Amino acid sequence: MPTHLPAQPTRRMARAVRAALIAGIAGLSLAAAAQSAGPPIRIGVIGPFSGPSSDFGTPMLNGVRLAVEEINRVGGYLGRPIETLVKDDRADPDTGLQGAQALVQAGVVATIGFCNTGVALKALPVFQQARSPLLVPCATGTPLTAQVPAAESYVFRTSARDAIQAPFVVNDIVQRGWKRVAVFADTSGYGEAGLVDVQKALAAHGLAPAHVARFAIGVKDLKAELQAARAAGANVIFSYTVGPENATIANDRRALGWDVPLVGGWPLSFPFFIDGAAQAAEGALMAQTFIAEPSNERRAAFLANYARAFKTRLTVPMAAAQAYDTTYLLLYAMFGVPGGRFTGPALKASLENLQRTYYGVVATYDHPFTADDKDAVTDNMLVMGKVHQGAVTFAYPEDARRNLFVQRKR
Known part of the structure; x- marks a missing residue:
């Protein structure tokens, strides 16, 4: 809390x-x-x-x-x-x-x-x-x-930059044992670059995406892509999109009854996701430099x-x-x-x-x-955030304690 x-x-x-x-x-x-x-x-x-x-x-x-x-x-x-x-x-x-x-x-x-x-x-x-x-x-x-x-x-x-956000999140999910990663990336410049960074971060662990879904900004239904990711054996979804599409992923995942974690970069802390997905956003994890506490x-x-x-x-x-x-x-x-x-x-x-x-x-x-x-x-300035009851807080108690001290670039 x-x-x-x-x-x-x-x-x-x-x-x-x-x-x-x-x-x-x-x-x-x-x-x-x-x-x-x-x-x-x-x-x-x-x-x-x-x-x-x-x-x-x-x-x-x-x-x-x-x-x-x-x-x-x-x-x-x-x-x-x-x-x-x-x-x-x-x-x-x-x-x-x-x-x-x-x-x-x-x-x-x-x-x-x-x-x-x-x-x-x-x-x-x-x-x-x-x-x-x-x-x-x-x-x-x-x-x-x-x-x-x-x-x-x-x-x-x-x-x-995503070149440090993506490895930061990938390192966390690998430590949690989630190694079958479905990457959902939009076709904007943000999604394009983010997909490359996630693939590089996975490769550093000897992994490749279990499934890659590409979609346009503004998409309203991603159930077919989610079903394909589930069929591929994915046990976590890595989202790389900047707008309401994050909520579409979470809501469609819930509608399908597919209970897998959703992780991503900092857009998972945006109102478009937290408000748009409501209960489906609960527990989502994302990289953060600053949490409003x-x-x-x-x-x-x-x-x-x-x-x-x-x-x-x-x-x-x-x-x-x-x-x-x-x-x-x-x-x-x-x-x-x-x-x-x-x-x-x-x-x-x-x-x-x-x-x-x-x-x-x-x-x-x-x-x-x-x-x-x-x-x-630099990556030492990042912490893992988590959606909890409609707000973003620290995913780990030790990050909350570490956040008492403002980090310097290394």
């Missing part, structure tokens, strides 16, 4: 951690105090803020907004407020491409965005060609940080401040927390640029060599990026 701290200590924690953030920003400001205030600094934000993927797009946007509000409250960047220019990609690759072009043309210093791998893949060349940094807090498709050589790449990521002061403060700011249910905590941390990492990179001259190459170099540790919600970021590594999250 989730553990909850009393409301009053949580508010005290929120104030204490906010004060620490303010002190940290002030310390950064002192390093360049000779500079004077100027016009606002514009950063781009792009993601699915309407349509099916808004379940995790909106929390991502709110995570950015919460961080920007905190930063501006203490003077922004040396008296210059941070402004966001927001583009809704509607989870559509063509719309995402147009949004990326508009942001670059508007002259944003950097962009935070993308939740859908397929949308991001189509837009990445825009940022790369413009030499404009893109920080990805949600999309997890492995290819996103591998499109160009790392040293040349302007694409940075603070979400857990106030296990330490940083996380308690973030959850309290989010609730205060938006007065709404935090639908996908990982998306909000990762975007929040990403915004602060971008700010720290800004303070590393001499003279506040925020060219793309200067910000890229600063992100690759951050001079100050950021104590974030998801992780402690001590040199999260280098010229040769654009992924900030």
